[in-house]
Amino acid sequence: MDCSICSSLPVILRPPRNTICVSCYDGAKCVINLINKLQNDRKPTNNNVSPVSPIGSSCKTLTNASKWIIDLKNREDELEDKINFLAQFTAAFRHQIHTDIQLNPGSPASPSISAHRALLATRSEIFKNILDSDGCKAAPTNSTITLPELSHEELESLMEFLYSGDLGEEKVKKHVYSLALAGDKYEIPYLQKFCERYMLKWLNCESALDVLEVAEVCSCRALKESALDFIVRNMEEIVFSSGFEAFALKNPHLSVQITRASLMDARKNRPNSSS
Known part of the structure; x- marks a missing residue:
């Protein structure tokens, strides 16, 4: 026809x-x-008004x-124009224009990173509370914040994300776990969601235990369920991997949950004995 x-x-x-x-x-x-x-x-x-179509x-x-x-x-x-407009603020960080606070990584030997107090306060309620403290108000030109759990590279990646709302895939792969934990600790929901998407995207037998551990620390139920389900479906390969013993020693409660989930899955898939 x-x-x-x-x-x-x-x-x-x-x-x-x-x-x-x-x-x-x-x-x-x-x-x-x-x-x-x-x-x-x-x-x-x-106000419960639907967008105009x-x-x-x-x-x-x-x-x-x-x-x-x-x-x-x-x-x-329109969104692309808005993103390009907002991204210009990233240049202020990259070129250190009118920065007014220093961020120190965990290692004392690593150099500090200059940033803007206003941006930190708007991106994180925890940073806002820190900056509102008397210690930071006393000497704004010399005030510093130390993030002891982050290396210099991790802190730099965190700042790049806070300024631009994005991060190159290579840096995400390298620092996704530390960034996810930072997003949880400093209450940066967008960063948490960003990291969760990548952890789910890259979920495999090598990363599943790390993802499960991070999901537990960050109280991310959906991510934890996905990681646990993946581990159960690939139980033999993961349990006999080189990293499982260290994981079990560090996280005995998660090891118990893996065992229980595996037994429940086996029971669910077991043929009916009466048939």
């Missing part, structure tokens, strides 16, 4: 000869259903679908 959409000569298939093939029909329905789902999933911006409350035709996609593209361009 000639299709007025994907035919090599669609110009000759104008109405009333506007038949379409099964693939194009299914594709059109999928596009419309997807857009309706995305519209329904949109959360209100504030250019095509009403539902998408019933491909013309409306194309308008919706154009609207999305315009919003994407």
Whole structure:
């Protein structure tokens, strides 16, 4: 059957000869259903008022679908402009423009990092409380904060993230666990979510125990369940790995949870003895 959409000569298939093939029909329905789902999933911006849509409350035709996609593209361009505008503040950190506080890593031999008090206070409630203390107020030009749990590289990566809201994949791979713990300790929810996404993305037999340990410390239930489920499904390879013994000695309570989860999984998958 000639299709007025994907035919090599669609110009000759104008109405009333506007038949379409099964693939194009299914594709059109999928596009419309997807857009309706995305519209329904949109959360209100504030005061329980839904965002304004250019095509009403539902998408019933491909013309409306194309308008919706154009609207999305315009919003994407606006967000990109906003991100580029906000990213200019990163230059103030990179070039050390008007910095007013020093951050010390855990190692006394490592150099400090200059930053801006205002940014730290807006990114973290813990930093805000520290900066509001009398010690920091007394001598603002010489005030320092020490983050003893972070190395110089880790602290530098943390600052880069706080200024830009992003971090190169190579640095994330290297410091994701320490950054996740810092996000938890200093109450930086966006950093925690950022690290959780990468830990789930890279979850494998080598990283599963580390992810489980970090998830436990950070009280991240969803991440912990994902890591525990992965460990159970790959129990033999992980339990007999070189790092499991050290993990078990350091985290006996997590080892118990792994054992129990494994036994429950085995019981669930055990054939019914009565059959």
